[in-house]
Amino acid sequence: xxxxxxxxxxxxxxxxxxxxxxxxxxxxxxxxxxxxxxxxxxxxxxxxxxxxxxxxxxxxxxxxxxxxxxxxxxxxxxxxxxxxxxxxxxxxxxxxxxxxxxxxxxxxxxxxxxxxxxxxxxxxxxxxxxxxxxxxxxxxxxxxxxxxxxxxxxxxxxxxxxxxxxxxxxxxxxxxxxxxxxxxxxxxxxxxxxxxxxxxxxxxxxxxxxxxxxxxxxxxxxxxxxxxxxxxxxxxxxxxxxxxxxxxxxxxxxxxxxxxxxxxxxxxxxxxxxxxxxxxxxxxxxxxxxxxxxxxxxxxxxxxxxxxxxxxxxxxxxxxxxxxxxxxxxxxxxxxxxxxxxxxxxxxxxxxxxxxxxxxxxxxxx
Amino acid sequence: xxxxxxxxxxxxxxxxxxxxxxxxxxxxxxxxxxxxxxxxxxxxxxxxxxxxxxxxxxxxxxxxxxxxxxxxxxxxxxxxxxxxxxxxxxxxxxxxxxxxxxxxxxxxxxxxxxxxxxxxxxxxxxxxxxxxxxxxxxxxxxxxxxxxxxxxxxxxxxxxxxxxxxxxxxxxxxxxxxxxxxxxxxxxxxxxxxxxxxxxxxxxxxxxxxxxxxxxxxxxxxxxxxxxxxxxxxxxxxxxxxxxxxxxxxxxxxxxxxxxxxxxxxxxxxxxxxxxxxxxxxxxxxxxxxxxxxxxxxxxxxxxxxxxxxxxxxxxxxxxxxxxxxxxxxxxxxxxxxxxxxxxxxxxxxxxxxxxxxxxxxxxxxxxxxxxxxxxxxxxxxxxxxxxxxxxxxxxxxxxxxxxxxxxxxxxxxxxxxxxxxxxxxxxxxxxxxxxxxxxxxxxxxxxxxxxxxxxxxxxxxxxxxxxxxxxxxxxxxxxxxxxxxxxxxxxxxxxxxxxxxxxxxxxxxxxxxxxxxxxxxxxxxxxxxxxxxxxxxxxxxxxxxxxxxxxxxx
Numbered sequence: 001x002x003x004x005x006x007x008x009x010x011x012x013x014x015x016x017x018x019x020x021x022x023x024x025x026x027x028x029x030x031x032x033x034x035x036x037x038x039x040x041x042x043x044x045x046x047x048x049x050x051x052x053x054x055x056x057x058x059x060x061x062x063x064x065x066x067x068x069x070x071x072x073x074x075x076x077x078x079x080x081x082x083x084x085x086x087x088x089x090x091x092x093x094x095x096x097x098x099x100x101x102x103x104x105x106x107x108x109x110x111x112x113x114x115x116x117x118x119x120x121x122x123x124x125x126x127x128x129x130x131x132x133x134x135x136x137x138x139x140x141x142x143x144x145x146x147x148x149x150x151x152x153x154x155x156x157x158x159x160x161x162x163x164x165x166x167x168x169x170x171x172x173x174x175x176x177x178x179x180x181x182x183x184x185x186x187x188x189x190x191x192x193x194x195x196x197x198x199x200x201x202x203x204x205x206x207x208x209x210x211x212x213x214x215x216x217x218x219x220x221x222x223x224x225x226x227x228x229x230x231x232x233x234x235x236x237x238x239x240x241x242x243x244x245x246x247x248x249x250x251x252x253x254x255x256x257x258x259x260x261x262x263x264x265x266x267x268x269x270x271x272x273x274x275x276x277x278x279x280x281x282x283x284x285x286x287x288x289x290x291x292x293x294x295x296x297x298x299x300x301x302x303x304x305x306x307x308x309x310x311x312x313x314x315x316x317x318x319x320x321x322x323x324x325x326x327x328x329x330x331x332x333x334x335x336x337x338x339x340x341x342x343x344x345x346x347x348x349x350x351x352x353x354x355x356x357x358x359x360x361x362x363x364x365x366x
Numbered sequence: 367x368x369x370x371x372x373x374x375x376x377x378x379x380x381x382x383x384x385x386x387x388x389x390x391x392x393x394x395x396x397x398x399x400x401x402x403x404x405x406x407x408x409x410x411x412x413x414x415x416x417x418x419x420x421x422x423x424x425x426x427x428x429x430x431x432x433x434x435x436x437x438x439x440x441x442x443x444x445x446x447x448x449x450x451x452x453x454x455x456x457x458x459x460x461x462x463x464x465x466x467x468x469x470x471x472x473x474x475x476x477x478x479x480x481x482x483x484x485x486x487x488x489x490x491x492x493x494x495x496x497x498x499x500x501x502x503x504x505x506x507x508x509x510x511x512x513x514x515x516x517x518x519x520x521x522x523x524x525x526x527x528x529x530x531x532x533x534x535x536x537x538x539x540x541x542x543x544x545x546x547x548x549x550x551x552x553x554x555x556x557x558x559x560x561x562x563x564x565x566x567x568x569x570x571x572x573x574x575x576x577x578x579x580x581x582x583x584x585x586x587x588x589x590x591x592x593x594x595x596x597x598x599x600x601x602x603x604x605x606x607x608x609x610x611x612x613x614x615x616x617x618x619x620x621x622x623x624x625x626x627x628x629x630x631x632x633x634x635x636x637x638x639x640x641x642x643x644x645x646x647x648x649x650x651x652x653x654x655x656x657x658x659x660x661x662x663x664x665x666x667x668x669x670x671x672x673x674x675x676x677x678x679x680x681x682x683x684x685x686x687x688x689x690x691x692x693x694x695x696x697x698x699x700x701x702x703x704x705x706x707x708x709x710x711x712x713x714x715x716x717x718x719x720x721x722x723x724x725x726x727x728x729x730x731x732x733x734x735x736x737x738x739x740x741x742x743x744x745x746x747x748x749x750x751x752x753x754x755x756x757x758x759x760x761x762x763x764x765x766x767x768x769x770x771x772x773x774x775x776x777x778x779x780x781x782x783x784x785x786x787x788x789x790x791x792x793x794x795x796x797x798x799x800x801x802x803x804x805x806x807x808x809x810x811x812x813x814x815x816x817x818x819x820x821x822x823x824x825x826x827x828x829x830x831x832x833x834x835x836x837x838x839x840x841x842x843x844x845x846x847x848x849x850x851x852x853x854x855x856x857x858x859x860x861x862x863x864x865x866x867x868x869x870x871x872x873x874x875x876x877x878x879x880x881x882x883x884x885x886x887x888x889x890x891x892x893x894x895x896x897x898x899x900x901x902x903x904x905x906x907x908x909x910x911x912x913x914x915x916x917x918x919x920x921x
Contacts, residue, residue: 011863109834114720122834129842136849143848143862144841266724269833276837 005138009212016220018149022278029250036186037178037241043186048225051194055217061353062204064362070201071293077356091293093344098286102318105279107325127315133284141284148277155274156227162258167237192337195345202289413522438471443485444522453515455534462495486524498531548684552648560590560664570651587619590664623663639812640852642674649683657889673855679813693875703808708817710802711748712828718744720832739789745829751799
């Protein structure tokens with residue numbers, strides 16, 4: 001194997017929770033609020049439920065091949081060359097995800113923090129740190145995540161409590177008023193993020209108990225959904241659906257209004273700091289997956305030599321994919337959900353699982 | 367003893383150095399005496415010949431003393447004592463060896479006939495009044511014994527030597543620890559003598575399972591090194607690994623445990639120390655009880671302990687002696703201090719340079735007013751102050767005691783007061799730098815060296831990229847820490863990888879009756895420390911009204 005790491009189920013769940021959560025809180029509140037208005041929280045519950053299914057699907061697939069990643073077992077299911085093609089497809093997906101995440105966070109930082117800095121500068125600096133982590137492998141990434149993710153979750157709770165003074169739960173009324181289609185549209189956007197749980201297909205062979213892959217996926221989705229629900233409720237009750245949909249980063253605005261004793265204010269810096277750490281881990285994980293995938297598809301012994309070139313590609317991609325933040329938002333809103341869900345998160349895994357079942361490939365899941 | 371030592375070679379080299387005088391040719395001094403030993407390995411029966419050979423080896427070594435005298439005043443039984451001046455207890459030597467052999471012998475051997483043939487036996491069994499004697503026939507053992515401070519007795523007509531353990535040299539008294547202070551707790555510290563140190567440890571842990579394995583390191587210095595651990599608690603593979611790494615060391619001299627530390631650590635490129643050290647016997651004992659291994663080195667009071675995790679540096683011996691709420695609060699302070707000492711100047715620079723909006727307006731205005739007259743950008747200002755603080759600190763460490771006052775006056779008045787008055791630095795910068803400096807003394811010195819080093823790149827990052835650069839720096843450091851290991855144990859355990867059971871001794875120091883298990887990754891061989899249910903309770907409110915039966919609050 002190109003990677004010798006072993007991570008515990010807890011570490012796996014933490015990693016999955018971070019992978020979902022760290023990008024959820026950036027754009028999803030505003031997009032779901034635009035679709036589902038004050039019922040956005042229903043969309044999120046629906047999306048999390050569907051996300052559970054996506055996670056269980058990927059985990060079920062992984063458990064049939066407990067010592068192979070999604071880059072390897074398609075070759076067993078659909079034959080060598082077709083399998084390699086599927087593997088390459090996933091390499092592309094992880095690379096694309098990494099590039100997208102780079103861009104999302106770069107734009108986010110530029111928009112709110114350093115309007116005069118070119119986004120590429122931030123991305124390149126982030127990527128430099130990323131290369132260091134990725135070369136150390138999965139174990140280090142998961143360990144760093146064990147430090148950063150609890151901070152993120154604690155900050156969500158603390159901010160919710162501090163902002164409680166500004167909340168008005170009347171703003172959630174009337175419940176279930178916007179129509180099922182709108183709620184489902186909002187859910188679909190959120191689901192494309194929850195669906196990133198499909199990345200567990202890379203993680204399964206490195207869990208020290210691959211049997212528990214299902215629980216890992218469930219824990220990851222539920223934890224991120226619970227904390228995100230808290231964020232969404234805070235945003236909706238503080239601003240109401242109109243403002244929540246109008247802000248680009250409503251999560252940040254929620255933090256911004258906190259003012260305790262005229263001193264504890266402008267806490268969004270804390271927020272940003274914690275989000276960057278989450279994004280760092282997430283991007284490192286995707287870059288690691290892309291590097292590992294390339295190595296496994298190409299049957300290389302070590303993925304480390306591929307890290308630097310792949311990161312360079314991801315950085316270049318991230319700067320070229322979208323002309324600006326509005327196009328980026330549009331892409332994440334309109335294009336990304338069908339693109340991600342139809343193929344990588346749901347479509348391909350489902351096809352693979354059905355084929356594996358039909359052709360009797362892989363061991364029986366324990 | 368000395369199981370895994372290149373004894374012969376070490377001896378040869380040491381002896382060769384004496385024999386060769388000032389001849390510095392390393393290869394020569396290593397090879398030539400080794401050959402000589404090979405052909406003439408053992409002592410012969412002739413005293414004068416033996417003596418000549420020893421003298422040849424100790425040629426030009428002015429501190430070696432040869433004292434010839436007679437056994438029981440018999441002209442035919444000549445003996446010679448060989449020892450190193452200054453390393454032996456002269457009272458013992460004169461009284462219990464020379465007096466006993468020369469004058470008191472007839473009384474001691476009363477009844478037995480003194481002959482040359484039986485002299486050796488009589489001396490060893492009946493006359494020597496020394497607590498520790500050994501016998502050897504090997505020349506190199508004789509040399510080694512003399513150099514280690516033992517007294518060697520050669521007897522005419524016998525190809526054997528008696529090695530008397532009458533060591534006694536000038537050494538520092540056991541004093542208070544200098545680098546790990548406590549208000550409450552033992553006041554003794556290790557000293558430079560290995561034997562005293564092992565005794566200090568033995569006094570803490572009176573158990574035959576406390577093992578002390580000694581070996582010699584250093585081709586020239588032949589420094590005694592002892593590996594201590596508690597069998598049954600320690601992971602045996604760890605002990606093997608420690609011994610393996612020690613045995614791999616091939617260096618000419620070991621003058622401090624730092625030499626060994628650098629030769630056995632896992633990642634030599636890291637700024638973070640991966641081997642902990644202590645000069646407190648109580649701390650060493652506590653770590654041994656957790657399943658760690660200690661490495662004592664002769665000539666230094668600093669004992670290495672492995673494996674080491676990062677959070678040890680934020681713990682103090684006193685945490686375990688003070689009551690637990692107090693200990694917990696001081697640990698929180700130390701965590702805060704670690705954070706400040708790493709990033710306080712960087713945060714200041716980032717906020718003043720890039721993110722002024724983060725400050726409350728009143729504070730921002732006051733800062734702006736202070737900085738109005740300052741001619742430097744805040745990064746340069748903070749850098750100047752940091753560097754001058756480092757210089758002051760270094761001066762405070764190295765200066766001769768008599769000029770200490772001058773430095774503190776210069777430091778406090780000139781750099782602090784005058785620089786602010788002259789408008790060269792803002793008072794806020796002085797406050798930040800001072801806070802940073804003080805913070806770095808709160809936790810363990812070795813770790814503070816690392817944060818001090820990393821502070822400067824962090825300042826550069828935050829001066830160029832603001833808070834984002836700062837976070838990237840912190841994340842890279844955390845990633846680096848996550849990747850480190852110390853003797854196989856993840857450096858950031860028990861946080862990453864997380865072991866919730868060990869959280870009782872991380873920031874919070876759980877009360878002793880709740881501290882049931884050793885650290886999971888280190889003491890897993892025998893995890894249970896104590897039996898549960900020792901929480902003290904007053905008799906009348908005790909569970910089930912059992913009376914005093916469960917009260918554990920004795921002593």
